[in-house]
Amino acid sequence: MTAQAVAATTRPRPARAWRAVLRLHQPALFLWGVFVTLVSAVLLWAYGPGGNAAGAAWRRKCTVDLCDWEDYSVDRYHFAFRFSEAAIDFMPILVAAWAGAMLIGRELENGTAELAWTQSVGPVRWLATKLTVPAALLTAGTTLLVGLHRLVFDTQQVPKGWNWSDNGTFEANGPVAIAFPLLALALGALSGLIARRALPGLIGGILANATATTLIGLAGPHLVPWKISVGDLKQGYEAPSGAIYGGEGAVTSTGAHIPDPCSGGEKACLAAHDIVGFYSEYHPSSQFWPLQLTETALILTVTALAVAAAFTLLRRRTA
Known part of the structure; x- marks a missing residue:
């Protein structure tokens, strides 16, 4: 067979699909690289020179309850840590908006899909x-940021102000922060498929992600059994500091847990309701990983359901 015949019968090899996605979304890829680089740089600064300066200033001029001097090393250190948390926590909202509008909605609206x-x-x-x-x-990218955030948290050089149970700190310190962007991606894509347009896809993605994140956040602490602390009438409500707190109430002489009808008040009210103590539900720091892993499993389950719904919808529309 001649070279001309071979060339005539050879079909051009189609471009790899993943390369096409990267070329089409180069601006998003660039912004993601800038985001990861910026937050990583802030965390590395906090781990290195920023943390060293803050730790030295604290040892020199601070006590547990007072830090009164014109030196902003500690403030900058805390700001860097909180900034990284805010960036990691806010990022899924941007992912949901981008997935609903640019990744799916725009291509369906323009007919390029x-x-x-x-x-x-x-x-x-x-x-x-x-x-x-x-x-x-x-x-x-998120795994890198979570690893750096955890590194800074574990080597905290100012012994005040950070708690594992704080909003933002808990999420950014484990796999929950890695799972939430995947959920946002799935919900944004599903919203774009439903709306078939960019702007409604963007709005739907943000609303769906906000709803799912809120519900998961409310359910998360209840996925692991609560520790219960019981105090008598003199001790009142007792629970360790630095914990995630759940419900609380009164304890009767039979050991039953009921809502506190007296708000810890007068003896006559307590006696009338047969109250002999109070209880508090909480999660101590030892339950960090059970909480992280169960909440991550819930997030990934919802993500899988959203992905399955997206494929089902696409198959029905293109059957």
Whole structure:
């Protein structure tokens, strides 16, 4: 067979789908790189020179309850830590908005998705690639940020102001922070498929992510059995500091736990309701990993359901 015949019968090799996704979303890829680099730099500064300066200033001029001097080393150190937490916690909102508007909604609105389906990439492979590529990049970048955040937290050089149970600190210190962007990606993509337009996809993605995040946050502490601390009438409510607190109430002479009808008040009220003590529910620091892992499992379950719904919807529309 001649070279001309071979060339005539050889079909051009289609571009790899993942490369097409990267080329199409280069601005988002660039911004993600800038985001990871910036937050990583802030955390590395807090771990190194920022933390060293804050620790030295604290040892020189501070007590447990007072730090009164014109030296902002400690303030900058705390700000860097809180800034990184805020960035990690806010990032899923941006992911949901981008996935609903740019990743899915815009392509359905412009018709470029249907064009791709008529070429070498079918609808299922198209959506799978759309989700897999950003999911891999999000997981890699967020894992790095969580590792650095945990490093700074574990080597805290100012012995005041941070608690494992704080909002933001708890999420950014473990796999929960890695799972939330994946949930945002799935919900944003599902919203874009439902809306088939960029702006409604953006709004739907943000609302769906906010709703799911709120509900998971409310359910998370209840996924692990609470520790219970009981105090008598003189001790009142007793629970260790630096914990995640749940319910509390009164204890009767039979050992029953009931809502406190007296708000810890007068003896006559307590005697009338047969109250002999009070109880508090809490999660100590020893339950950090059970809480993290069970909440992560819940997040990934909801993510899997959203992905399954997205593929089901796409199959029905392209059948």
